[in-house]
Amino acid sequence: MKHIAMFSGPATALWISAPFMSLISTALVGRRSSTHLAALGPGTVFCDNMNLLFMFLSIATSNLVATSLAKGDKKQVQHQISMLLFVAFICGSLMLLFTQFLGSWALTSFTGPKNVHIVPAATKYVQIRGLAWPAVLYGLVAQSASLGMKDSWGPLKALVIASTVNGFGHVILCSFLRYGIEGAAWATMASQIVAAFMMIEALNKKGYNAFGFSFPSFSDFLQIFVIAAPVFVTMFSKVAFYSLLTYFATANGTHTVAAHQVMIQMYSICVVWGEPLSQTAQSFMPELLYGFNRSLKKARILLKSLVIIGALLGLVIGLVGMSVPWLFPNIFTPDLKVIREMHNVLIMFFIALSVSPCTHSLEGTLLAGRDLNFISLSMSGCFSLGALLLLIVSSRGYGLPGCWCALVGFQWARFFLALRRLFSPNGVLYSEEDQFELEKMEAAKL
Incomplete structure (x- = not known):
């Protein structure tokens, strides 16, 4: 528990930084204009969600380095x-x-003809933030390398400074200069570039050259592909589902997508509290599964600790996250129609969020054990069923509550599939000897 807390504590700040800044953008932009608030919905899909799509680089880096x-x-x-x-x-x-x-073009296709009025604002947001893409992905690999070395303090220092830049930038550009959604984009873009350079500096201080490129050989590409391809499928399925969620919410009109933008940003800032548990598993499990001190028993103890922490954390963040838009909705918008839509999905918000930290613990262990084919297939299956459910609830006019019911099903399906896989005799936490012992115990029971 002590080792988990010392590593995952600073790592939590790394994961919470980006959605927290997006939440600040949502609050500052939303108080000025409901149209700009609605434009943040597709805008953040093409920035934050696309960033998640490249998490295969992060996972591959942590896994290979560890x-x-x-x-x-x-x-x-x-x-x-x-x-x-x-x-x-x-x-x-x-x-x-x-x-x-x-x-x-992509934003116009995504929002549809009913919401064409939000496309210009969303386009400006995406194009400004898009200037930082090379720095964002470069910094992502540098950060993941440090985490793979079990160092979460170096990246934390970088994120603290970058978040400060972002916060002051939002206040100055959005509140004082009243640039609205464009100001939010410039502030976020600048902070991402600062974060990338500081991540690089943290890696250089460990004795590694973070400015040296190396063109991958065929065997290198193959090694990366073996890890990255299933992880890419996994992340693509997750990002595609969240994007579909916003797409179907957008189809219900400006007030609905504005409410969804607030709730999905609250969800994003809460759900990342479980990501450090996944990163802990990815950083510590390889040593117990493949290292000189291999011990599957200790690996199972570590997973048990992660799941217990995840269960408690899920209840806390679920209650806290739900209470903010419930008790203080005016932080985000004064529009009563938007607030009413927000309150309609609070229960689904809690149910979906409460299980996410446990799910992150289980999936992080599967990634550490390189059970990649299973996790990619299971995530693809969850996406397919979730997309079908979204299509059904949307066609029957269930609105935003129907969309969030689909999110509940998506999250709990991921949890049960990962749990069943890890605790099956063929899971990565059980060797052939463990499997033989389990079979003897099952035979004795019969």
Whole structure:
């Protein structure tokens, strides 16, 4: 418990920083204009959700670095960092070009003809934030390398300074200069660039070269692909579902998508409290599963601790997260129609959020054990069923509550599938000897 707290405590701040800043954007922009608040919905889909799509870089970096360090191969760690930084820079440059030249077209297609009036504001937001894409992905790999080395304090220092820049930028540009959604975009973009350079500096201080590129060989590409491809499918399924959620909410009109924007930002800032438990599993499990001090028994004890912490954390963040839009909705908007829509989904908000930290613990363990095919297939299945449910509730006119019911089903399906996989005899936490013992116990019971 002590080791988990010392690592996951600072890591929590890393995960909460981005959604917290998005929540500030939502509050400051929403008080000025409901139209700008609605424009943040598709705008954040193309910025924050697309950023999640590239989390395969983060997971691949943490996994490769933690595994190589468990084997004592520091030279291999430097090589892996260099080639992943190269991949991150290329991906970031492509995303920059996409947002500048195809951003307006993509947003128009996403919002539909009923909401064409929010496209200009959303486009400006996406294009401004898109300038930071190379720095965002480069910094993501640098941060994940530090986390793979079980260091969460170095990245935390970077995020504290970047968040301060972001906060002051929002207040000055949105509140005093009244730039609205454009001011929020400039403040966020500037803070992301600051964060990236500080993540790089934190990695350099550990004795690794964070400015050295290394073009991956075919075997390197294959190694990355084995991890990244299933993780990409997993993250794509998750991002696609959240994007569909916003898409169907957008189809219900400006007030509905404005309410959804507030609730999904509250959900985002709360759900990331479970991410450090996933990162803890990814950083500590490889040593217990593959290292010199391999111990599956200790791995199961670690997972049990993570799940207990996750269950308690889920209840706390669920209650706290639900109480803010319930008791203090005027923080985000004075529009009574928007507030009414927000209050209609509070129960679903709590049910979906309460299970997420436990789910992160389980999925992080699956990622650490490289049970990647299962997690990608299960997430794809959850996405397919969730998308079907969204289509049904939308066609029958259930509105925003129907959309959030689909989110509840999506989250709990992920939890039960991961739980069943990990505690099955074929799971990554059980060896052939463990499986034999389990079979003997089951036979004795019969």
